[in-house]
Structure formats: C-alpha cells, structure tokens
Amino acid sequence: MKVLVIGKGGREHAIADAAHRSRLVEEVFVAPGSYGMRNVATQVDIAQDDFESLIEFAKENEIGLTIVGPEDALAAGIVDAFEAAGLKIFGPSKAAAQVEASKDFAKKLMKKxxxxxxxxxxxxxxxxAVTYVRQQGVPIVIKEDGLKAGKGVTVATTMEMALEALDIAFDIPGxxxxxxECLEGxxxxLMSFVCNDIVIPMEISQDHKRAYDNDEGPNTGGMGIYSPVRKITPEIVAQAMQEIMVPMAKGMKEEGVPFTGFLYGGLMLTDDGIKTIEFNARFGDPEAEVILPRLRSDFIEVITNIMDQKVMDLEWDDMVTLGVVMASENYPASSTKGAIITGLDEVEGLVYHMGSAYKDGNFVTDGGRVLIVVGVGSTLEEAYDKAYADVKKIKCDKLFYRSDIxxxxxxGNA
Known part of the structure; x- marks a missing residue:
C-alpha cells in the first residue's frame, strides 16, 4: 500500500521511517515534510492544514493509509475530513483530540x-486564579488551556513566578x-496504539523538558530522551495501563468521543502511586524518535490490525536509544532560520530532522528544535556516548543542546 504521513518535524520523520520499513508499504509520502526525510519518503508540497488538497492528493495517488503527526491538524478536524471523503486515516476525531486540545476537558474526564x-x-x-494561587501557595503548576506545542506550562516555585505565569496566560482573551497541585516523583x-477500547502499550521513554542542563531553564517541547527506562518495571507499566490508559480509552468511548490513534500518557511515579500529568492526542516528539527505531513489529501492520479491532503483541529491540535535541539559540523563546549546518554526512547514528530546511546545497536551521541525534547501544551509557559523539560532529553556530540527557x-538504569 501507499502511506501518507501528515506533518514536517522529527516525529513525522520517525513515523515515515517506520512506515518505510514496513513489508506492507510500497511508497511513503510526507506532506509537507522536509528535504531531510528524502531517504525514507517522497516530499509533497501541501500544507498540513490544507485538508482539501491533501484529500485530493490521497485520492489521486490511491493512498491506503494516512497517519497524522501534529496535534494542530488533529484539533482542526483532519480525521473527520478524511473519513467524510471515504479515506482511511489513523488519528482521533476533532472531538476526541480535545483530550490534548483542552486540558480542562481531559481533567474532567480523569475526575469522572x-x-x-x-x-x-x-x-x-x-x-x-490569583486568589486561589495565594491560598494554595507554591510550588504550584499553571497550565494554559489549548494547544501549546509542549509548552504553556509553568511549574512555579515562587509566588512571583506563579503571578507572572497568570499575567501571561490571561493576557490572551478568553x-x-x-x-x-505540584506532583513530585x-x-x-507511556504511549499506546488505540482504537476505541483496544489499547496496546509501547515501550517507556523519559523526556527531558527543561532547556538547560540539570533540568534548569524554561519548559520546552523536549530537549532529549531515552528508551527503555529500567526504573519503570513491567509491573508499573501494567498498573499504569490498568489505572490510566485503558480507563481513559474506555471513558472516551463511553462519552461518545471514542479515540483512535496514538494516545500519549505523560505520567509520574510518585510516593502515592502513578499519577497522570497530561494526555496528548498524538505520538510524542521526541518520543517517536527513540521508540519507533526499537519497534521490531511491523508498524503499519500494527496500525491496520488495531483499526480492524485485532490485537497483536508487539516485539521490541532490547537495545537502548538516546536522543539529543539540537535547538536554535534562545529556544523556546525564539528560533532561527537560515543558519548553515555542516557535518551531517559524518554522523554514524540516526538523525531526524525536526526543523531544518535545504537551501543552496546546505541544510539550514528553520525552527526552534532543529535536529535530534539518536545513539543506539546495549546500555544507556553506550547510547549516550554514541549520541554525543555524533552531536559533536555537527557544526552550526546557532544551535545548542543539553549535555546531560x-x-x-x-x-541502576542501564
């Protein structure tokens, strides 16, 4: 079959790569994609929010399956549009995507x-809000509702931070x-393939959200990640599935907003058990870039089976993957465009393009998070060494990265 991937970042590069490796797939397209994905997919110059043109392309090219990467396309109803056109697409409806698009929606479901x-x-x-924060005291967590690309969350350790976050949040009308409460742990x-009340868990990963070493600086969309996580045992995963992931899928079905797609659970192991920090309605980024390379099962077969209400056990490589994000200077406050990147041809491991472009024969920066370099090893230490050895080969005076992923x-983890 032919597969179309919607999106243009590192997550979509990893999804296209996994689809490209499937025995069921003859060709992969990615829209709008990027030049860096050319080794696994054909780039299609259609914006991810141009549903009409995407549907026309899918029909003309006899696309058998479309997979949606970005949350904003899901929240805008791309799945509803494709299904109305009679096309097979893997992702949640606009109503179900509220599990990420509205934090209040998700919290109400969790409570119910x-x-x-x-x-x-x-x-x-x-x-x-100010009165409540003053009553509760700090630390406290302030989350702006709506899609914030992994940001829009402040873990306020001082009252000044909390009040500033509220100023910013309420500066937006409506x-x-x-x-x-601020959880510790x-x-x-934990991501899962989901269709209605069928939930198949993937391997665990741990993202590093803060911009700088030692978990300092502002929250980002993720500066690095590794998988698996030895601290999170199979027993903990089973408990998380039983108490969180499966009840959420069943609850959404009960509410008349059944979920199909990649359901992301951002979880925390606390002294009081496992707690849910957030749900996302799509594959995490950078989670996709370290989880999908470890999937031995046929990625497209898993998706088509679950859409047909068939459950299959997943097989995973026991190697460790560790990804280091190379981001534009001053990210997440700002991004850069046009800074030349060299050394990519010297990298021995995996590189996924998150926010790059190709201009005048060179890769250049074109966003906040630009590249993720993934090392693969038999231990966490080996994966770390390989990833950072490759990172050091890449040269760009406008990029920075954390050194402690x-x-x-x-x-005790490797």
Whole structure:
C-alpha cells in the first residue's frame, strides 16, 4: 500500500521511517515534510492544514493509509475530513483530540472516571486564579488551556513566578487556565496504539523538558530522551495501563468521543502511586524518535490490525536509544532560520530532522528544535556516548543542546 504521513518535524520523520520499513508499504509520502526525510519518503508540497488538497492528493495517488503527526491538524478536524471523503486515516476525531486540545476537558474526564491525577481547579478570570494561587501557595503548576506545542506550562516555585505565569496566560482573551497541585516523583512517557477500547502499550521513554542542563531553564517541547527506562518495571507499566490508559480509552468511548490513534500518557511515579500529568492526542516528539527505531513489529501492520479491532503483541529491540535535541539559540523563546549546518554526512547514528530546511546545497536551521541525534547501544551509557559523539560532529553556530540527557538516570538504569 501507499502511506501518507501528515506533518514536517522529527516525529513525522520517525513515523515515515517506520512506515518505510514496513513489508506492507510500497511508497511513503510526507506532506509537507522536509528535504531531510528524502531517504525514507517522497516530499509533497501541501500544507498540513490544507485538508482539501491533501484529500485530493490521497485520492489521486490511491493512498491506503494516512497517519497524522501534529496535534494542530488533529484539533482542526483532519480525521473527520478524511473519513467524510471515504479515506482511511489513523488519528482521533476533532472531538476526541480535545483530550490534548483542552486540558480542562481531559481533567474532567480523569475526575469522572477515577483516573489518578493532580488535584486541580479551572479558572476563566485572573482575579479568581490569583486568589486561589495565594491560598494554595507554591510550588504550584499553571497550565494554559489549548494547544501549546509542549509548552504553556509553568511549574512555579515562587509566588512571583506563579503571578507572572497568570499575567501571561490571561493576557490572551478568553483563555482558560488549569491550576494543579505540584506532583513530585519520576516522570515518564507511556504511549499506546488505540482504537476505541483496544489499547496496546509501547515501550517507556523519559523526556527531558527543561532547556538547560540539570533540568534548569524554561519548559520546552523536549530537549532529549531515552528508551527503555529500567526504573519503570513491567509491573508499573501494567498498573499504569490498568489505572490510566485503558480507563481513559474506555471513558472516551463511553462519552461518545471514542479515540483512535496514538494516545500519549505523560505520567509520574510518585510516593502515592502513578499519577497522570497530561494526555496528548498524538505520538510524542521526541518520543517517536527513540521508540519507533526499537519497534521490531511491523508498524503499519500494527496500525491496520488495531483499526480492524485485532490485537497483536508487539516485539521490541532490547537495545537502548538516546536522543539529543539540537535547538536554535534562545529556544523556546525564539528560533532561527537560515543558519548553515555542516557535518551531517559524518554522523554514524540516526538523525531526524525536526526543523531544518535545504537551501543552496546546505541544510539550514528553520525552527526552534532543529535536529535530534539518536545513539543506539546495549546500555544507556553506550547510547549516550554514541549520541554525543555524533552531536559533536555537527557544526552550526546557532544551535545548542543539553549535555546531560539520561545522565542522572544511568546508575541502576542501564
């Protein structure tokens, strides 16, 4: 079959790569994609929000399956549009994508179906929110409602930080803000293939959200990641599935908004058990870039089977993958365009293009997070060494990266 991947970042590069390796697939297209994906997919110059043109392309090229990467396309209803046109597409409907598009929607579902999460309140006015924060004290978590590309969350350790976050949030007319208790523990990502109430878990990964070493600086979309996570045992995964992932899928079906696609659970192992930090309606980024290279099962076969309500056991490579994000200077506050990147041809491991472009014979920066370099090893230490050896081969005076991805978790984890 022919497969179309919607999106243009590192996640979509990893999805296209996995589809390219499938025995069921004869050709992969990615729209709009990027030049860096040319080794696994044919780039199609159609914007991810141009549903009419995407549908026309899918029909003309007899696309057998479309896979959606970015959350904004899902929230805008791309799945509804494709299904109305009689096309097969893997992703949640606009209504189901609210599990990410509206934090209040997700929290209400978690509360109704007894899914463990942080205590919270939702506010629509700044004065009430400020009063609540002053009553609760710090640390406290402030989340702007809506899609924020992995950002829009402030873990306020001082009252000044909390009040500043509220100023920013309520500067947007009509904005809702969810204010949560601050959980403490070990954070990890659990993604699953989902169709209605069938939920098939993937391997665990741990993202590093802060911009700088030692988990300092602002929240980002993710600066690095590794998989698997030895601290999260099969027993913990089974508990998370039983208490969080399966109840959420069943709850959404019960509510009349059944979920199909990649359901992302951002979870935390606390002293009081596993708690839900957030749900996302799509594959995580950078999670896709370290999880999919470890999937031995046929990626497209898994998707087509679950859409046909068939369950299959997944096979995984027991190697460790560790990804280091190379981001534009001043990310996440700003990004760069046009800075020349060299040394990519010297890299021995995997590179996924998150925000690059190709101009005048050179790769150049074209976004906030630009590249993710993935090392593969038999231990976390080996994957770390390989990833950073490759990172050092890549030269660009406008890129920075963290030097400590996976470092604090090596002892007892590798």
């Amino acid at each position: 179906y007894n899914i463990p999460t942080a205590a919270y309140q939702t506010f629509t006015t700044k004065d009430e 904005n809702q803000v969810v204010i949560e 070990f954070e990890f990502s 996976g470092k604090k978790d090596m002892k």
